[in-house]
Amino acid sequence: MKIAAVPAPLPDPVASPPAAFDALSSAERLARPGLRGLVALQAVRTALRLGFAATAAMAAGRLVMDEAVDPWLIGAMIALLAVACFAGFAAERMQASAENAVSTRLRSLAGERLGEIPARQLQSLSTGALVVSMQRHPESIAALLIGHRAATVMMAAGPLLAAMVLSFVSWQAALLVVCLTPVMILFFALVGDAIRRRADAQERAFGQLAGQFADRIRTLPTILANHATATEQAKLGQRLEGYAGKTIGLLRIAFANAGIIDFFASLSIAILAVFLGLGHLKLATIPGFSHLELWQSLFILMIAPEYFAPFRRFSEQYHAKAEGLAAAGALDRLLDAEPVTTKILPVLDRLRLTLPTHGLVAIVGPSGSGKSTLLRRFAGLEPGAMPAPGTHSLAAEKIAWVSTDAYVPEGTLAGAISWNAGALDRNRLEDVARAIGLLDDALLPGGLDARLDKGGANLSGGQRLRIAVARAQLCGRTVLADEPTAKLDRGTAEAVRDVLLEISRARLVVVATHDRDLAAAADIMVDLTHGDTVEVAA
């Protein structure tokens, strides 16, 4: 039966792609509640620390000046210290929990997104990059959105609190400290600019050298096979030395950032100490710095560094920002990958086939004619019209898929064969494994209890295929097989053919294959050899 070549309208290529996965904004939404709680706790801690500094200054000042110290002052001081430490403890725990919650939720969002990506596109993604990304990037993004953001907010709130508390005693001291801030920020801007300029100039050289060690470790077997170990070692040493030298040059400027904060904090203490000292000695009458009690001077001296502490904590978080942004970018790139352009095969759209309830259906044709694509359409994995309308048994969960990349869980061979195939007793497993030749495979010692490594690292494609065939035999579902006899030697190929034929007596088996023997034994053959027509032989 030949289906005439009628020019058909081009099929709808792909449904509109799903919205872009914006890791940063999704995570921001998740982070909001945790962030609020964290900032509140950090503000409370700052306030309590300021309170402790105030009461300690009062107590010390009064003691030294031989004045009476109320016991409640000491009590308040100790209480404030205890609660401040506890608030810090709670804040750190909250930060850790919040970051963990955000990263876990983000990872499951990314997982859901992976599920929406069609199978063909999933295969084209770089597995290594995706796995590394899923491992590490959610927590970097969480650290950016919780830790770094909190530090940013506290950089505004902390100094404000400190200046407020300072102004209770001397608003002029508060003003002095506040006025140093714009000067400090100006220096930041200058240094930041210098860093950026230098980094741009050296980025290419950096990029080449930074990954050299990783690259050489990755390619070690090849280096060994080419007897190049000694030369590569010498080259590695040279390049790493160069890289280290350039990095140190850049660090000189990068550390200037933190140095500026240190400088202004120290400068403020020095200036205040001088003014306050002059005021006490009545050598100079600077308004706001004279006629003060000792406890007030000590107060000013202890609070002033607290003004600059949030800036220092922020600069320590700098790398978290860079890492988090890079992680978000990488995750977006991976999950927003361009849809793979599939070859348009109009012939498949015109195919209307009624699949029998049992029997062997073979799809044949040369490479690239669309055998695998047709098989995937049967399984509903590809966009496009279902070529076998009305066949209920091809819904997912009712299919057993057989190919060389079948999934094999870690564990024993018995576990692998019975995976997703329902509960089975050992005798049946043994019979099936023996029929397909898995029990006496020299490379799988131990029969049904043979250990399979994680990811099936110690399995070849042929062994995986046979495990999938054994599974298909046991599970009672319709079988779709993609090249079931490829990469097998004659004896094993024959065993697989026999098993498939046996299955086809009771169930539907659809194979896409090059194998002429298998095709010859089929009840229905779909021939895609000619690109514009489909021959269906009964």
Next chain:
Amino acid sequence: MSAAFQSSSRKSWRLATGFALAALACAILLGGVSAWLLGSVAIAGLSAAAFAFNFHIPAAFIRLFAVGRTAARYGERLTGHKAALTDQVARRVELFAAMAAAPAVRRAGWQLGDDARLADYLDDVEDLDYARLRAGLPALTLACGLAILIAGSAVLAPLSLLPITLLLLAILFAVNRMAKAGAMAWEQTRSLRRGGASRLGAAMASAVPLKAEGAWSRECAEALAALSRADGTLLALRRLQAGLDMIGAAFGPVAGTSVMAAAWHAGKQGAELLPPMLLAFSWLALGEAMNGASRMLVALLRRNAARAEIGQWMKAAPAGRPGSAPDGPLPRLLRHGALQRRAPDGRAIGTPVSLLLAPGQPTVLVGASGSGKTSLLKQIAGWIGDDALAAGDRILSASERRALVALVLHDAVILEDTVRANLFAGDVPDAALWRALEAVEMDGRIREAGGLDAWITQDKFSLGEVQRINLARAWLSSRPLVLLDEPTEHLDDAQGERILGRLLARFSDRIVVVSTHRATPLHETRTIELQP
């Protein structure tokens, strides 16, 4: 590794330690002396002694300590990182050489070719590199500061030593507890991460079957759940850190308070309280340095775990030097009556194979995938097992054969380097390199990419192109024994035949063994069929 570089590392560390101690000293003195100064001037200001008070010297010292703290901290950061970077270079070069000698490299399936494992390995190396900077140096300076201030407290306010010691004991106890629990948590995190990663990798590799059977979301979710569980154990570690930090944050203030309280209790009054006040504020300044205590501990834990991990690779490294080319004429014939084939884990498989390898007549190993062709080639090359082959009237051991072999693996890779470096041909003139590239039909592609000195990476090339560059390496090699593992994989049939033909013509005077999974129409070959 230049000796100048090594000695500069020691110098940098000494300098960094000096700067660190200076920074701490300046910080402590800045806090203490400024408080003392204020106290003194406050007391002096009440009387006529105000005019006689020498204000300027202490004020100058305060300015000195302020500037000194800034400069010393900057110097500490800079020289500390410089020293760490210098050490890093030396250590990585050594590590490269040690890994190259590790037996795992020659076995099947190089684990560090996998991105996730490589990333973990690099993290470990970095933990080792920076351990001294993150843990060693700060701990040293902290210990020095503690020693000096405890001595001062013993002199000025002995009673304060009681709460101080109690709190130190509490810290030590917390550190001990955290070290044990933390090491376990870190270990769990690593193994959960690795498990989740390999599970996700396996699911990705079987994406189509899983999606067809409707099991994808389940498997993917379970793999990601394992990774999230790893994050959970890390959370437990951070909670422990919070506890330690709490006690550490309380240390400075408590020590300062107890010094003042002890001095007051001992009956000191007024101006006599000035030295204890100096000490109390010094304790406050030292307390600031205690803030990073938990991070130091975590850096130490990670270093220990990293050391154990990397040590695993070096285990069972074969004693003795790597194989050097044996003296004497090159072998004309290699024989083994009954070479027992071995699986990667050492088990014997199949029946022993009789080998007779002669130049001019390539030997072809035919077998389906998984039948052990690569393992047999590696045995002949001396990479696995320790079989001895007879060559004329001599016996060549495995390590001797290694130096004589050009082993062309089928999963070879491109290094991030120039094309010239990737061809591993040393000082061979450019013309010879171009001839090799022409023979494997890659000359056009390489000219497009920018010529022999263009920087290339693996992702710029398709599998077939990488394979052809690999064959170009074989073309340029001069070793007498050439082993080609599936040389035409990823190449289309016609091209593969052409290139293989040219290679075999070039190697007509050498011993060649080729493995393939489909019978090739090569004439004048000796075929060995391998049954799985």
